[in-house]
Amino acid sequence: xxxxxxxxxxxxxxxxxxxxxxxxxxxxRSGRKVLVLEASPEIGGCARTEEFFxxxxxxxxxxxxxxxxxxxxxxxxxxxxxxNALHTPTPDPSPQGGGGPSRDFSASPSxxxxxxxxxxxxxxxxxxxxxxSPDGDHLTLHGAYGETLSxxxxxEQAAWRELRAQLLRYAGVLKPLLSRRPPDLGxxxxxxxxxxxxxxxxxxxxxxxxxRDFLRVLLMNVADLxxxxxxxxRLKGLLAFDAVLGAHLGPRSPTSLLGLYYRLAxxxxxxxxxxxxPHGGMGAIIAAIRTAAxxxxxxxxxxxxxxxxxxxxxxATGVVLADGEEIRARTVISAINPATTFLDLVGARELDTGxxxxxxxxxxxxxxxxxHLALDRPPQFSGLEAxxxxxxxxxxxxxxxxxxxxxxxxGEFSPExxxxxxxxxxxxxxxxxxxxxxxxxxxxxxxxxxxEGWETGKPKFLAAIMAQLEAYAPGIGKLVRHAELLTPAxxxxxxxxxxxxWHHGELQADQMLVSRPVAGWSGYDxxxxxxxxxGAGSHPGGGVSGLPGLNAARRMMERRDR
Numbered sequence: 001x002x003x004x005x006x007x008x009x010x011x012x013x014x015x016x017x018x019x020x021x022x023x024x025x026x027x028x029r030s031g032r033k034v035l036v037l038e039a040s041p042e043i044g045g046c047a048r049t050e051e052f053f054x055x056x057x058x059x060x061x062x063x064x065x066x067x068x069x070x071x072x073x074x075x076x077x078x079x080x081x082x083x084n085a086l087h088t089p090t091p092d093p094s095p096q097g098g099g100g101p102s103r104d105f106s107a108s109p110s111x112x113x114x115x116x117x118x119x120x121x122x123x124x125x126x127x128x129x130x131x132x133s134p135d136g137d138h139l140t141l142h143g144a145y146g147e148t149l150s151x152x153x154x155x156e157q158a159a160w161r162e163l164r165a166q167l168l169r170y171a172g173v174l175k176p177l178l179s180r181r182p183p184d185l186g187x188x189x190x191x192x193x194x195x196x197x198x199x200x201x202x203x204x205x206x207x208x209x210x211x212r213d214f215l216r217v218l219l220m221n222v223a224d225l226x227x228x229x230x231x232x233x234r235l236k237g238l239l240a241f242d243a244v245l246g247a248h249l250g251p252r253s254p255t256s257l258l259g260l261y262y263r264l265a266x267x268x269x270x271x272x273x274x275x276x277x278p279h280g281g282m283g284a285i286i287a288a289i290r291t292a293a294x295x296x297x298x299x300x301x302x303x304x305x306x307x308x309x310x311x312x313x314x315x316a317t318g319v320v321l322a323d324g325e326e327i328r329a330r331t332v333i334s335a336i337n338p339a340t341t342f343l344d345l346v347g348a349r350e351l352d353t354g355x356x357x358x359x360x361x362x363x364x365x366x367x368x369x370x371x372h373l374a375l376d377r378p379p380q381f382s383g384l385e386a387x388x389x390x391x392x393x394x395x396x397x398x399x400x401x402x403x404x405x406x407x408x409x410x411g412e413f414s415p416e417x418x419x420x421x422x423x424x425x426x427x428x429x430x431x432x433x434x435x436x437x438x439x440x441x442x443x444x445x446x447x448x449x450x451x452e453g454w455e456t457g458k459p460k461f462l463a464a465i466m467a468q469l470e471a472y473a474p475g476i477g478k479l480v481r482h483a484e485l486l487t488p489a490x491x492x493x494x495x496x497x498x499x500x501x502w503h504h505g506e507l508q509a510d511q512m513l514v515s516r517p518v519a520g521w522s523g524y525d526x527x528x529x530x531x532x533x534x535g536a537g538s539h540p541g542g543g544v545s546g547l548p549g550l551n552a553a554r555r556m557m558e559r560r561d562r
Contacts, residue, residue: 009035011556012319012329014306014345015535017045020335021289021298022549023534025075027333028296030557035327036298037319039305039496043290046495046502047544049283053482055433056374059282060486060495061502062422062440063127063391064544065275066266067285068179071546080291081284126274127390127422131238132472134396136383139234145264145273149235156232163229168272169206170214171264175272178265178540181551182514182522219509222260223251223398233397240402241395241418245442246502246542248367250405251398255509262507266545277389279428282544289546309334309345309531316531319345331530331556335549337497337504338362338517338537346528355527358518362537363511366488366500367408369446371419371465373439374432374482378423379473387437392421394472404445411451413461417468419443436481441465448488448499458487503542504535513539524552532556 013024016038028034042048046060072078129141139151146164149157206214217225222243226236240251243260250256268274278284294300305322309332318328334341339359342348348356378387395401395418404414421441425432432438443465450457462485469476488500497504505511514522516539523539524532534552536542 007318007328007330009033009327009329011035011331011333012037012327013333013335013534014309014319014341015045015335016040016043016300016302017335017535018047018286018289018544018546019535019549019552020333021286021293021300022071022075022546023333023335023553024298024300024549025289025293025296026550026553027556028293028298029075030553034298035329036293036300037304037306037321037327038300038302041303043300043302044283044286046491046497047282047286049281049286049431052372052484053374056372056425056436056438056482057281057431058372058424058438058440060370060491061282061544062277062424062442063275063420064268064278064282064285065263065273066543066545066547067268068545068547068550069267069270070179071550074550075289075292077285077288077292080288080295126268126271127277128388129238129275129391129393130384130388131234132381132392132394132396133234133383134471138383139232139238141238143274144271145275152232152235156230156235159230160235163226166210166213167260167264169210170217171261171272173206173214174261175265177513178262179547181524181555182516182539184523217257219255219258221252221254221256223256223402225257226398237395237397237401238393240398241393241420241444244401244405245420245444246366246368247506247508248363248365248408248447249508250402252402253405258509258512259507262541266543275391277391277422277424277427281424281428281431285544306345308347309341309528311346311350311528311531314350315529331532333532333534333552333556335533335535337364337535338533339364339498340496341531341533342526346531351527355518355521358520362517363506363508364499364501364504364537365448366491366497366502367445367447368502369443369461369488370486370491371439371441371443371462372484372486373441373480375437375439375476375479376481377435377479378426378437379439379469379476379479381473387423387426389423389426392423394419394421394468408445408447411447411449413447413450413457413464414445415464417443417445417461417465419465419468421469437479446487448492448501450487450489454487454489458485461485461487502536504537505541507541512541516541524548524555 010032011027011034013020013036016036024034024036049057049059051057131139142148149160222240226239230236243256264273306319307322308320310318316332320326342359401418404418407414419441425438491500516522517537534549538548
């Protein structure tokens with residue numbers, strides 16, 4: 001290699017989503033010269049806040065429930081605005097039920113908000129979850145995933161306290177595995193042994209009875225578990241919805257409970273199960289991560305689509321852009337979809353046939369759509385005195401969620417979809433014009449490969465969604481100035497996500513831990529020397545956690561130290 005050909009960059013990161021930015025920032029802080037290439041005009045991927053109608057802005061990813069405290073601490077995100085995004089006082093529905101006056105829980109002392117927790121974000125405001133009922137008799141989980149439950153009988157509240165504690169204990173056993181690089185079972189390093197010993201210790205601390213029960217329920221479906229311990233259909237429907245959100249599963253599908261554990265293993269402010277609607281949308285979190293990256297010296301270029309990863313003698317040496325520009329680098333990091341990385345940018349010729357077959361078989365067809373409504377004013381949901389900041393969930397029972405799932409198995413959308421609704425402009429009025437309101441909803445089930453095609457099916461699905469909303473918020477249709485419905489096919493096109501799947505691959509037992517993205521290559525390394533993965537398709541998976549980016553950077557730094 002001549003001096004003219006020497007790499008200008010120590011590392012080039014493909015993809016300016018939050019994981020790519022976290023990885024780039026970590027590498028830059030270790031002294032590397034890092035370049036981030038983002039194909040879109042803006043960074044952030046699904047988490048960027050963007051205008052969908054004049055004066056109305058929203059993030060496609062709208063609820064934060066897994067921002068890693070390690071990422072916050074490592075990048076000092078509180079110094080760059082992440083704290084401000086999470087500390088905005090949020091009105092929480094009264095614990096006395098849907099009909100009482102609203103109360104500001106964020107101003108109340110709480111062991112979940114006392115002082116600086118975990119990574120240093122401080123006293124984050126946790127959003128409540130309201131399980132909407134067709135008759136207006138709603139149920140609400142307050143605090144960190146139901147620290148307090150209102151709207152249910154005393155007996156159900158007692159049963160919930162017991163089940164919630166159990167779920168958090170069991171999710172805590174999995175947390176060490178989900179927060180660290182998955183162990184290489186064929187060649188355990190000291191770090192691998194430490195991670196496994198931490199999980200073994202967490203399991204041992206459960207005690208003999210809990211340990212047996214943990215092993216019994218680990219791969220159960222969520223419907224069977226909730227039927228065992230709960231009686232209230234509203235609460236069971238909410239748990240069923242959360243367990244299968246974003247997955248091609250119904251609550252009675254085997255292993256569906258894993259989705260709930262994955263959710264509860266996440267944290268905000270060091271608190272497991274917490275969730276927040278950030279002030280400024282998820283884009284405020286992206287802005288904080290970007291500032292941390294740029295302060296560390298990362299160079300970010302937007303509107304730069306990578307057409308090829310250059311490979312010489314089995315080693316990645318850089319990238320070629322769509323306009324023909326070649327950029328050389330000592331290390332290439334892909335924070336985009338694994339299938340796109342290997343099949344499109346590297347090419348099958350550079351890879352083993354068996355590996356290519358595994359990549360082609362990754363299941364990643366999305367089943368969730370995203371709805372954005374620009375409303376003249378906040379909607380009025382029956383049974384709620386005022387519009388709420390937090391999550392409003394339409395999933396009135398486990399059976400309703402299962403019935404909504406059934407059509408998607410045959411390439412059809414649900415005529416009575418289930419959905420998670422937020423009104424982000426209530427927490428941040430700058431997201432909408434004065435007096436107006438933004439409604440943001442994740443809607444299931446909407447199969448990526450709709451049998452009749454989305455060009456024909458989209459207007460019908462939007463009508464079904466609006467009919468469902470009308471049943472819970474009468475008159476909402478008359479408030480709509482503009483509706484934007486993103487099907488999985490639209491999400492694929494807009495955010496360059498094959499299959500429109502926000503996890504970049506189903507989070508199911510055979511595609512998690514040591515099998516993510518494929519068996520044998522779960523630790524961010526790839527068959528191409530000098531090429532690493534750092535996106536949601538890697539361990540532990542999707543959600544705005546930053547862990548794939550953080551762990552990938554640590555892996556590269558570990559390799560250099562060796």
